[in-house]
Amino acid sequence: MAARAGIVVTGTEVLTGRVVDRNGPWLAERLREAGVDVGRTVVVGDRREDLAAALRFQLTDHDLVLTTGGLGPTADDLTAEVVAEVQGRPSAVDADLEARITAIVERLYRQRGWQVDDDVVRRGVRKQALVPEGAVTLGPVGTAPGLVVPGPGAPVVVLPGPPSELQGMWDEALASDPVRAALAGAATLLQSTVRIWGPPEARLVGVLDAHEAAVGPLEDAGLEITTCVRDGELEIVTRYAPEAAPAYDGLVAALHADFGDLLYADDGRTVDDVVADLLLARDGTIATAESCTAGLLAGRLADRPGSSSYLLGGFVTYANEAKTAEVGVPADLIASVGAVSREVAEAMASGARARLGTTVGVGITGVAGPGGGTPDKPVGLVHVAVDVDGVLTHRELRLGGDRALIRRRTVVAALHLVRQALGGA
Amino acid sequence: MAARAGIVVTGTEVLTGRVVDRNGPWLAERLREAGVDVGRTVVVGDRREDLAAALRFQLTDHDLVLTTGGLGPTADDLTAEVVAEVQGRPSAVDADLEARITAIVERLYRQRGWQVDDDVVRRGVRKQALVPEGAVTLGPVGTAPGLVVPGPGAPVVVLPGPPSELQGMWDEALASDPVRAALAGAATLLQSTVRIWGPPEARLVGVLDAHEAAVGPLEDAGLEITTCVRDGELEIVTRYAPEAAPAYDGLVAALHADFGDLLYADDGRTVDDVVADLLLARDGTIATAESCTAGLLAGRLADRPGSSSYLLGGFVTYANEAKTAEVGVPADLIASVGAVSREVAEAMASGARARLGTTVGVGITGVAGPGGGTPDKPVGLVHVAVDVDGVLTHRELRLGGDRALIRRRTVVAALHLVRQALGGA
Numbered sequence: 032m033a034a035r036a037g038i039v040v041t042g043t044e045v046l047t048g049r050v051v052d053r054n055g056p057w058l059a060e061r062l063r064e065a066g067v068d069v070g071r072t073v074v075v076g077d078r079r080e081d082l083a084a085a086l087r088f089q090l091t092d093h094d095l096v097l098t099t100g101g102l103g104p105t106a107d108d109l110t111a112e113v114v115a116e117v118q119g120r121p122s123a124v125d126a127d128l129e130a131r132i133t134a135i136v137e138r139l140y141r142q143r144g145w146q147v148d149d150d151v152v153r154r155g156v157r158k159q160a161l162v163p164e165g166a167v168t169l170g171p172v173g174t175a176p177g178l179v180v181p182g183p184g185a186p187v188v189v190l191p192g193p194p195s196e197l198q199g200m201w202d203e204a205l206a207s208d209p210v211r212a213a214l215a216g217a218a219t220l221l222q223s224t225v226r227i228w229g230p231p232e233a234r235l236v237g238v239l240d241a242h243e244a245a246v247g248p249l250e251d252a253g254l255e256i257t258t259c260v261r262d263g264e265l266e267i268v269t270r271y272a273p274e275a276a277p278a279y280d281g282l283v284a285a286l287h288a289d290f291g292d293l294l295y296a297d298d299g300r301t302v303d304d305v306v307a308d309l310l311l312a313r314d315g316t317i318a319t320a321e322s323c324t325a326g327l328l329a330g331r332l333a334d335r336p337g338s339s340s341y342l343l344g345g346f347v348t349y350a351n352e353a354k355t356a357e358v359g360v361p362a363d364l365i366a367s368v369g370a371v372s373r374e375v376a377e378a379m380a381s382g383a384r385a386r387l388g389t390t391v392g393v394g395i396t397g398v399a400g401p402g403g404g405t406p407d408k409p410v411g412l413v414h415v416a417v418d419v420d421g422v423l424t425h426r427e428l429r430l431g432g433d434r435a436l437i438r439r440r441t442v443v444a445a446l447h448l449v450r451q452a453l454g455g456a
Numbered sequence: 457m458a459a460r461a462g463i464v465v466t467g468t469e470v471l472t473g474r475v476v477d478r479n480g481p482w483l484a485e486r487l488r489e490a491g492v493d494v495g496r497t498v499v500v501g502d503r504r505e506d507l508a509a510a511l512r513f514q515l516t517d518h519d520l521v522l523t524t525g526g527l528g529p530t531a532d533d534l535t536a537e538v539v540a541e542v543q544g545r546p547s548a549v550d551a552d553l554e555a556r557i558t559a560i561v562e563r564l565y566r567q568r569g570w571q572v573d574d575d576v577v578r579r580g581v582r583k584q585a586l587v588p589e590g591a592v593t594l595g596p597v598g599t600a601p602g603l604v605v606p607g608p609g610a611p612v613v614v615l616p617g618p619p620s621e622l623q624g625m626w627d628e629a630l631a632s633d634p635v636r637a638a639l640a641g642a643a644t645l646l647q648s649t650v651r652i653w654g655p656p657e658a659r660l661v662g663v664l665d666a667h668e669a670a671v672g673p674l675e676d677a678g679l680e681i682t683t684c685v686r687d688g689e690l691e692i693v694t695r696y697a698p699e700a701a702p703a704y705d706g707l708v709a710a711l712h713a714d715f716g717d718l719l720y721a722d723d724g725r726t727v728d729d730v731v732a733d734l735l736l737a738r739d740g741t742i743a744t745a746e747s748c749t750a751g752l753l754a755g756r757l758a759d760r761p762g763s764s765s766y767l768l769g770g771f772v773t774y775a776n777e778a779k780t781a782e783v784g785v786p787a788d789l790i791a792s793v794g795a796v797s798r799e800v801a802e803a804m805a806s807g808a809r810a811r812l813g814t815t816v817g818v819g820i821t822g823v824a825g826p827g828g829g830t831p832d833k834p835v836g837l838v839h840v841a842v843d844v845d846g847v848l849t850h851r852e853l854r855l856g857g858d859r860a861l862i863r864r865r866t867v868v869a870a871l872h873l874v875r876q877a878l879g880g881a
Contacts, residue, residue: 044684046497047488048481049691055499056473063472070506072471072499074480077682081495088513105661107682143656151662195857231568236530237576257502257532259469266474319751319772325758326744326751329772333750336826336859344778346771347744347754353769353812357782387778401761432620434761 033068034217037089041101041110042192043076053194054099061201063270066217067095077107086117090185095213100192102175104155111178114189115163118182122161128168128176129160135174167207172199179207186213220270224299225283227265227290228447232258235265242285252278262443264302295447295455302446303335309453310341315390317449319345320358320379322370322396323413328442343387348379354396358382369408371396376414377423384418391453392418393445399434411437415445417452424452458493459642462514466526466535467617468501478619479524486626488695491642492520502532511542511612520610520638525617527600529580536603539614540588543607547586553593553601554585560599592632597624604632611638645695649724650708652690652715653872657683660690667710677703687868689727720875727871728760734878735766740815742874744770745783745804747795747821748838753867768812773804779821783807794833796821801839802848809843816878817843818870824859836862840870842877849877 038058044050052074059069073085082101089096101110115122133156139145140152159175162168169177173196178189186209190197204210227235235258243249249256253275259266267286271279283297296305310317319329329345332338346357351370354360360378368374376394384392397413404410413428426448430437463483469475477499484494495518498510507526514521526535540547558581564570565577584600587593594602598621603614611634615622629635652660660683668674674681678700684691692711696704708722721730735742744754754770757763771782776795779785785803793799801819809817822838829835836855841848851873855862 042684043682043693044686044691046481046494047484047693048478049693050684050686051476053473056471059472069471070501070503071510074497074499076495078495084513084517085496088509092509104658105683140656145656145659148662151665152658155658155661195861231565231570233529233576233580234570236580237573240576257468258530259467259475261469261475266469268468268472268474318778321751323758324755325767326746326754326770326772329751329774330749330755333748333772333774333863334860339774342750343775344772344782345751345774346782347751347758347767347769349754349758349764349770350768350812353743356812357769357771387775387781435759436620438758 033066033220034094034214035092036062036067036069036095036097037093038069038072039082039085039089039096039098040072040074041077041082041098045100046074046076054190054192054197057194057198058097058099063220063222065205065214066219067214068220077101077109079109079113082109082113083117086114086187090117090182090187093185094216095185095188095210097188097190099190099197102159102177102189102191104158104174108158110189111161111163114178114180114187118163118180118187120163120165120180122163124157124160125162125168126160128162129156132156132159132171132174132176135171139174167209169200169203169207170196172196177204179204179209181209186210219273221273221276222268222270223279224269225267225286225294226296226301227267227286227294228302229263229293230265230290232260232265235267238286238289242282246278246281249278249282254278254282262440264443295450302443302450303331305455306446306449306453307335307338307341309450309455310391313390313453315453316341316343316387317391317393318343318383318387318389319393320348320354320383320395321345322348322354322379323399324395324438324441324445325349327438328393328395328445331442331446343389346383346386354379358386371398371408371412371414373414373416373425373427376416377418377425380416380418380423390420391449393449394418395441395445397428397437397441399437401434413437413441413444415441415448417448419452422452424448458491458645459519459639460517461487461492461494461520461522462518463494463497464507464510464514464521464523465497465499466502466507466523470525471499471501479615479617479622482619482623483522483524488645488647490630490639491644492639493645502526502534504534504538507534507538508542511539515542515607515610515612518610519641520613520635522613522615524615524622527584527602527614527616529583529599533583535614536586536588539603539605539612543588543605543612545588545590545605547588549582549585550587550593553587554581557581557584557596557599557601560596564599592634594625594628594632595621597621602629604629604634606634611635644698646698646701647693647695648704650692650711650719651721651726652692652711652719653727654688654718655690655715657685657690660692663711663714667707671703671706674703674707679703679707687865689868720880727868727875728756730880731871731875731878732760732763732766734875734880735816738815738878740878741766741768741812742816742818743768743808743812743814744818745773745779745808745820746770747773747779747804748824749820749863749866749870750774752863753818753820753870756867756871768814771808771811779804783811796823796833796837796839798839798841798850798852801841802843802850805841805843805848815845816874818874819843820866820870822853822862822866824862826859838862838866838869840866840873842870842873844877847877849873
């Protein structure tokens with residue numbers, strides 16, 4: 032049985048959604064790689080009682096508990112203090128640590144040219160240098176050190192909120208004695224992902240049912256399957272111990288047999304990965320012309336390090352005049368068929384390709400809403416066109432959801448049209 | 457004292473970060489508006505024991521518990537069943553509900569042209585029509601109905617995962633008898649936000665300390681303050697009952713006195729809002745030319761409904777040739793000073809403005825990494841330029857963090873440069 036860990040994410044800004052938590056998922060993924068199973072994450076605001084309750088809850092049935100955030104110099108940063116209290120360990124200032132943090136803070140303030148009252152800074156540093164009895168300190172990477180606080184029960188790993196600081200002290204946390212002791216029983220747990228473009232989730236249920244009828248319950252075979260529908264894609268994630276690999280291979284074969292070309296990746300790659308690989312394989316280049324998505328497709332293509340090998344550039348042709356000025360869509364074409372039309376999408380794709388001399392051009396035009404819809408061209412109608420070496424393909428989308436969802440789903444659909452036009456899976 | 461609610465978000469895909477949860481924050485915000493305080497959100501994977509433990513934990517000290525997700529037709533959708541078990545209420549199929557869901561599903565499949573085994577569909581529908589004894593059903597908006605399941609203790613509101621479905625049944629949930637009874641004691645709680653661009657958090661600590669020295673502890677005055685540093689901005693969110701409004705006004709006055717022009721919004725507006733308002737106020741238009749951000753600024757400007765009033769378009773000039781071809785940056789300028797330079801950023805800003813005839817042009821060029829850095833021009837060096845009616849302003853950024861963070865912080869910095877160039881606060 033795998034070791035189990037629980038995560039506590041602190042911060043009212045996370046609880047209320049002003050900040051999206053990236054630490055919980057990052058830790059869950061690192062822990063899984065280390066053979067540790069994460070069953071629950073608790074998000075708490077900056078309140079002492081809620082944080083203490085969350086820690087006690089997670090400590091009840093876990094081998095290890097991790098916290099993120101709340102290590103700053105301000106009064107609402109309570110984590111180290113509350114963890115010490117819950118673990119029953121009095122804290123004291125570590126003079127050596129205090130001196131190290133002071134040096135870091137002074138250098139930082141000098142670099143930025145910040146003027147701050149010395150006494151305020153000194154109090155903040157002293158707060159960050161408080162260490163519970165018997166705890167191991169980590170870092171600091173930024174100004175806040177992390178902690179590993181042993182318990183009577185499970186140890187608590189206390190990590191800072193800024194993702195780069197948290198990630199920078201992860202290896203040290205994992206190598207600390209209390210964590211190594213807690214995870215002594217951890218076994219390897221594999222995770223594999225299959226991605227399918229298009230079908231309803233119920234069809235997957237049918238396929239899984241049929242496969243189980245043939246080979247027996249997948250859970251008994253050691254496969255833990257979760258499925259997720261997102262932006263028109265079906266994602267099937269399976270966790271399993273190495274000895275269940277043959278059962279997993281059987282499942283993947285069954286999915287291939289049923290879904291055929293819709294199953295576009297069984298090796299964990301995303302559609303972004305597949306498009307990048309297809310472009311690199313043929314030494315191709317790509318240019319975009321976007322209206323309703325207004326740069327989101329180009330921005331997503333550039334998310335990948337090294338995308339400059341194939342992404343030459345793009346055009347945000349939001350206004351009709353921009354469609355004409357930037358990629359040469361004839362004004363009378365727009366006047367006759369409308370900006371949201373197959374013809375204009377195709378002219379945008381070909382225009383982007385011609386302007387930058389790329390292998391591939393993509394054109395996107397649609398009604399993202401909430402305004403601007405007509406009975407003929409309602410909110411959610413989007414035309415996507417792809418021009419590969421002068422050969423055009425086109426798809427008309429009818430999307431539901433709000434403005435943000437329509438734009439995001441359009442980007443995903445455009446990536447799939449590029450994939451198909453380049454002959455991918 | 458305000459009523460308290462706890463949220464349970466279900467889904468392994470959320471726990472592991474493959475999907476970003478938007479429901480927890482949305483519910484927390486709606487509950488706050490209804491005078492209900494949310495202290496904790498628990499995220500659990502699709503496992504029976506973890507979900508039951510999370511429900512029991514949230515039920516211990518809350519007036520109301522809400523769950524999201526896990527109402528689909530597949531086997532890993534467990535929420536309704538586990539809530540019924542925890543609340544001690546046996547479930548039975550509601551024949552009327554079953555007929556309604558069947559009609560919805562059949563229409564959906566017909567529209568999409570999906571072919572799915574009838575028996576699989578029937579079983580899924582029957583599962584979704586299971587209602588715990590004494591529960592109120594909500595919707596359905598999509599195919600999954602919501603539930604309000606009374607307890608012996610607090611009631612549990614069971615909502616579907618797709619945000620549009622959850623949001624579509626929120627008013628009905630709030631109006632249901634068990635929820636109204638649970639929230640009978642709810643009092644109004646206001647929330648106001650101040651945003652400051654640039655200073656370190658420690659400077660805020662000094663300002664808050666000085667203000668407390670003058671007027672007494674803010675907590676005693678009924679102000680609950682949380683601060684958050686994000687992408688170079690300092691966000692100060694204060695929650696308070698209406699009678700504490702004078703104390704809040706005093707705090708805002710103190711912040712204005714100390715931070716001056718750095719405090720760019722005390723009315724909850726974001727920098728996106730401020731830039732949009734400034735453009736609308738002068739009937740201005742804007743065009744972008746982006747290299748390292750590759751469309752993210754234009755995409756963000758277009759996030760706002762109605763942005764077509766001022767966003768004419770933009771250029772993604774990722775390759776050097778694109779900088780020349782799209783916005784006329786002289787190739788010999790790039791050759792002499794390099795693509796990442798003040799001169800090229802300015803030429804991009806002016807070129808974008810000239811091509812589309814806008815009031816404002818923005819140029820962004822930088823090294824987002826992880827590769828491409830040199831001792832002279834390291835990863836994180838970004839030049840941003842803004843051209844307003846032919847008047848150029850420029851800022852050189854030296855950003856830390858990974859590729860995604862550098863690109864995101866660049867977009868925020870560019871928005872602030874536009875704000876300042878347009879004379880905003």
